[in-house]
Amino acid sequence: MSAEKTETLANGNTHTLSLLVENKFGVLQRVAGLFSRRGYNIESLTVGPTENEAYSRMTIVVRLEEKPVEHVVRQVQKLVPVVEVRELKPHDFVERELMLIKIKTPEKNHAELRAIADTYEAQIVDVSPDALMIEATGTAAKLDALEERLGAYGIQELCRSGRIALERGFKTLAPPTIK
Amino acid sequence: MAKEKMTGAEAVVRALELEGVDVLFGMPGGTILPIYDALFRSEKLRHVLVRHEQVGGHAAEGFAQATGRVGVCMGTSGPGSTNLVTPIADAYMDSIPLVAITANVSKPLIGTDAFQEADITGITMPVTKHNYLVTDPEDIPRVLKEAFYIARTGRPGPVHVDIPKDVLNMTIDFEYPESVHIPGYLPPVRGEPRLTEAAGLVRSASRPVIYLGGGVRHANAFAEVFEFCELVGAPVVTTLHGKGAFPETHRQCLGMFGMHGSRFANYTIQDSDLIVALGARFDDRVTGKLSTFAPEAKIVHLDIDPAEISKLVTATVPLVGDLKSLLPRLAAEVRKAFEERGKPDLAAWWKKVEAWREKYPLRIKQEGEKYILPQTAVQRIWEKASASGRALVTTGVGEHQMWAAQFWKTTKPREFITSGGLGTMGFCLPAAIGMQLARPDALVVGIDGDGSFQMTLQDLATARDHDLPVKIFILNNLFLGMVRQWQELFYDKRFSETPLSDCPDFVKLAEAYKCKGLRARTLEELDGVIDEALAWNDGPCIVDIRVKRQEKVYPMVPAGAPLNDMIGGE
Numbered sequence: 157m158s159a160e161k162t163e164t165l166a167n168g169n170t171h172t173l174s175l176l177v178e179n180k181f182g183v184l185q186r187v188a189g190l191f192s193r194r195g196y197n198i199e200s201l202t203v204g205p206t207e208n209e210a211y212s213r214m215t216i217v218v219r220l221e222e223k224p225v226e227h228v229v230r231q232v233q234k235l236v237p238v239v240e241v242r243e244l245k246p247h248d249f250v251e252r253e254l255m256l257i258k259i260k261t262p263e264k265n266h267a268e269l270r271a272i273a274d275t276y277e278a279q280i281v282d283v284s285p286d287a288l289m290i291e292a293t294g295t296a297a298k299l300d301a302l303e304e305r306l307g308a309y310g311i312q313e314l315c316r317s318g319r320i321a322l323e324r325g326f327k328t329l330a331p332p333t334i335k
Numbered sequence: 336m337a338k339e340k341m342t343g344a345e346a347v348v349r350a351l352e353l354e355g356v357d358v359l360f361g362m363p364g365g366t367i368l369p370i371y372d373a374l375f376r377s378e379k380l381r382h383v384l385v386r387h388e389q390v391g392g393h394a395a396e397g398f399a400q401a402t403g404r405v406g407v408c409m410g411t412s413g414p415g416s417t418n419l420v421t422p423i424a425d426a427y428m429d430s431i432p433l434v435a436i437t438a439n440v441s442k443p444l445i446g447t448d449a450f451q452e453a454d455i456t457g458i459t460m461p462v463t464k465h466n467y468l469v470t471d472p473e474d475i476p477r478v479l480k481e482a483f484y485i486a487r488t489g490r491p492g493p494v495h496v497d498i499p500k501d502v503l504n505m506t507i508d509f510e511y512p513e514s515v516h517i518p519g520y521l522p523p524v525r526g527e528p529r530l531t532e533a534a535g536l537v538r539s540a541s542r543p544v545i546y547l548g549g550g551v552r553h554a555n556a557f558a559e560v561f562e563f564c565e566l567v568g569a570p571v572v573t574t575l576h577g578k579g580a581f582p583e584t585h586r587q588c589l590g591m592f593g594m595h596g597s598r599f600a601n602y603t604i605q606d607s608d609l610i611v612a613l614g615a616r617f618d619d620r621v622t623g624k625l626s627t628f629a630p631e632a633k634i635v636h637l638d639i640d641p642a643e644i645s646k647l648v649t650a651t652v653p654l655v656g657d658l659k660s661l662l663p664r665l666a667a668e669v670r671k672a673f674e675e676r677g678k679p680d681l682a683a684w685w686k687k688v689e690a691w692r693e694k695y696p697l698r699i700k701q702e703g704e705k706y707i708l709p710q711t712a713v714q715r716i717w718e719k720a721s722a723s724g725r726a727l728v729t730t731g732v733g734e735h736q737m738w739a740a741q742f743w744k745t746t747k748p749r750e751f752i753t754s755g756g757l758g759t760m761g762f763c764l765p766a767a768i769g770m771q772l773a774r775p776d777a778l779v780v781g782i783d784g785d786g787s788f789q790m791t792l793q794d795l796a797t798a799r800d801h802d803l804p805v806k807i808f809i810l811n812n813l814f815l816g817m818v819r820q821w822q823e824l825f826y827d828k829r830f831s832e833t834p835l836s837d838c839p840d841f842v843k844l845a846e847a848y849k850c851k852g853l854r855a856r857t858l859e860e861l862d863g864v865i866d867e868a869l870a871w872n873d874g875p876c877i878v879d880i881r882v883k884r885q886e887k888v889y890p891m892v893p894a895g896a897p898l899n900d901m902i903g904g905e
Contacts, residue, residue, distance in 0.1 A: 178518070
């Protein structure tokens with residue numbers, strides 16, 4: 157695939173992978189190690205519990221320069237504790253990310269910032285005389301926009317959770333054998 | 336099975352017995368003492384004490400390759416376990432079923448930088464098919480059951496099990512599971528294999544070639560492959576690990592292709608219009624420059640590992656599955672296509688191939704040459720050893736390995752055992768030990784280099800202890816020869832750190848280890864020395880063959896060059 161072709165894709169050449177893994181010691185290391193040794197760039201990686209305590213779910217956003225995403229999927233599938241892995245197709249999943257952002261600003265600006273936060277359905281979660289913290293959730297694009305908007309006020313610290321995602325509709329990742 | 340009370344260490348030994356292990360390789364140490372104590376009482380397990388854990392690992396690989404069974408090796412914590420990393424990585428690259436068991440420091444000491452502590456599961460994670468750190472003694476039976484299952488099924492590979500010392504000492508109710516349940520392992524292949532389409536390509540091809548890799552051996556699919564190759568009637572080429580997948584004395588077989596393959600094999604694959612790849616992975620040493628590899632060929636790629644399909648060369652028709660069961664189904668489709676549309680006429684293709692074979696054979700230019708050529712030595716050893724009908728050969732890594740690959744005409748499955756993927760010098764003697772223990776009646780021959788041999792030679796003691804009549808022929812050129820070859824060709828003859836001194840005296844060394852030592856310096860001495868070595872049956876025999884120092888492996892495809900752009904061998 158030429159560089160031109162990949163850049164015209166809606167998502168660039170990033171892909172969102174959803175993994176169901178056994179909830180065992182060292183699984184994160186196995187997955188992260190595979191990505192690093194095969195040269196797959198991780199944009200974000202989240203891991204957390206699922207409805208079944210035996211399994212965890214990972215959402216990995218991977219950026220690929222040349223290799224097709226199927227290569228990544230097949231390599232990840234070979235890891236023994238990985239029960240299932242799938243690329244979530246663009247527009248066929250709901251994605252969310254959480255951001256906490258701390259702004260150093262005199263109290264007189266707080267009302268203005270509160271208005272901006274409202275526009276993005278974000279909340280003020282901590283206030284002190286010369287700083288405040290905003291919590292926002294949404295798609296990465298929305299958080300990017302908010303981040304840019306707040307940049308003018310001087311961002312002190314920022315923390316983003318990375319993407320979590322679920323496929324739309326009734327489909328699930330878990331194979332029938334473990335349901 | 337009734338539950339029985341025993342320690343974790345006893346559970347390890349019992350599990351090995353229940354897995355049908357009869358020989359294992361290792362070396363005790365402070366941390367793994369509980370297992371060795373339990374082993375002391377086992378009547379079923381034969382433990383082979385090595386002098387270095389790396390040797391135990393390679394011996395287990397040799398054992399596995401010679402039998403198709405899972406090889407087992409052990410080591411203690413810290414250095415005992417890190418010494419196993421090389422053979423584990425070697426087994427990973429060559430898909431060899433191996434179970435490596437190590438002990439670690441007791442749980443309360445883990446993470447404290449204790450004496451002989453190493454995070455060995457962290458270290459082996461990228462070079463194992465799977466690994467375990469067992470923290471609950473009750474898990475030992477299940478983990479070992481899974482370890483053997485994972486090592487031998489699917490694409491085989493090494494599994495490492497690390498058990499802390501206190502876990503080995505705890506008492507459990509032993510019950511060996513009858514089956515394994517690993518939810519994410521070996522997911523079923525989606526969709527029906529496109530056999531008709533693949534057979535259609537075979538029927539339509541006018542310049543087909545069959546490319547055999549190590550997967551044929553791992554699948555134990557020798558008969559199926561033989562039948563398929565004869566049915567298709569196409570030229571057959573192999574990788575280094577494909578040697579033995581199809582008899583090299585068969586008219587259809589062109590032998591090894593790739594970096595040191597013959598010109599005729601490389602020309603054939605480059606000019607083909609269809610490649611049927613069976614259990615092979617298009618390694619850089621066989622394809623040469625990828626973008627120029629077999630430019631007109633369509634590819635049917637049959638492999639058990641879906642991750643190998645289209646990894647480097649895009650498959651026209653991918654077939655994912657076990658060679659042994661899937662290839663006969665493909666053969667049936669091909670037969671049907673031949674019956675319906677007639678067998679393709681490959682006469683013109685064969686004419687071309689035969690012309691290359693005639694014009695560019697692998698030559699040995701011994702005539703008029705003062706010194707023994709290494710190729711001559713290999714050919715003579717092969718002629719004499721193979722006459723026995725029970726010869727197995729292994730090698731180290733380097734020039735001697737490639738000469739062995741070129742001139743040892745393999746006719747039987749599991750006859751040629753070597754370190755391909757990782758390319759581990761020092762593989763020869765350990766592998767020979769494992770092969771001889773696995774196949775006591777075989778004539779086990781090692782073809783080694785002077786550099787390679789010196790990496791693991793201390794285990795002559797192991798071979799002696801067990802009276803193993805292995806014959807190691809050292810093609811001694813007093814160089815790290817393959818590196819020297821690259822220096823001569825690509826580094827303007829700056830032989831940086833490749834000349835080796837004439838030390839040790841291999842004959843005296845053999846004698847110091849109470850083995851037979853022989854030497855051939857001249858062509859006149861060669862035949863007699865080989866005969867004497869092959870007839871020697873009182874333990875190991877080391878033969879120092881002094882060969883022409885500057886001889887190079889030809890033909891050669893320089894790294895990164897197209898496969899048909901070869902140096903030498905004209």
